Amino acid sequence: MTSEERRIQPRKRPRQVRAELTRQRILTAAAHIFAEYGYAAGTTNRIAERARISIGSLYQYYPNKDAVLAELLTRHLDGDRATETLRRYKRSPEPLETIVREFVRTVIDNHLDDPRLLQIMLEQAPRSGELLERVTRLEWEMIGDLRELLDGHPEVRVQDKDTAARLVASTVELTVHQLIAAPGSIDVTRLENELVAMIAGYLRA
Incomplete structure (x- = not known):
């Protein structure tokens, strides 16, 4: 795996229902934020605020917004x-x-x-x-x-x-x-x- 691939890999793959629900909330919030503000202004702080979680909690799942967007693209393909x-x-x-x-x-x-x-x-x-x-x-x-x-x-x-x-x-x-x-x-x-x-x-x- 290249450094670029590692950079956009999710950090945490949920195994419990509660964690999976949090991940889905992050992705749903990110989709709204990116669509509303654009990618440059669609910060992780805004995503965390829309998902009603702390920025630290978001970073437990995704290291950056590139990783979030890559996951949204994967979901689109699915x-x-x-x-x-x-x-x-x-x-x-x-x-x-x-x-x-x-x-x-x-x-x-x-x-x-x-x-x-x-x-x-x-x-x-x-x-x-x-x-x-x-x-x-x-x-x-x-x-x-x-x-x-x-x-x-x-x-x-x-x-x-x-x-x-x-x-x-x-x-x-x-x-x-x-x-x-x-x-x-x-x-x-x-x-x-x-x-x-x-x-x-x-x-x-």
């Missing part, structure tokens, strides 16, 4: 249900557009909790080697599931399915990340409809 959606529809007789819509909607839903926090995580969250490896693994799992779906669905006409799977995964993930995390609002229903039309049309061409 909440991603896109691959589950794809696996559910691998051998489904549902129309291609229905499957694509469910996939797109799942990716959008995974980013709606707090767009401001998402922007901070994307731009400022520290990336340890372990975290980057996990992100890469999740990306390739999604691509693999998309590849199997494209192989088995009769409506798919695109010839290069390997490249198509990578294009679909990247297009949906990056578009949703950028448009929902960016300042200013976007109509998520219109975003969903346009993405579905674009992806389904490409796969049937």
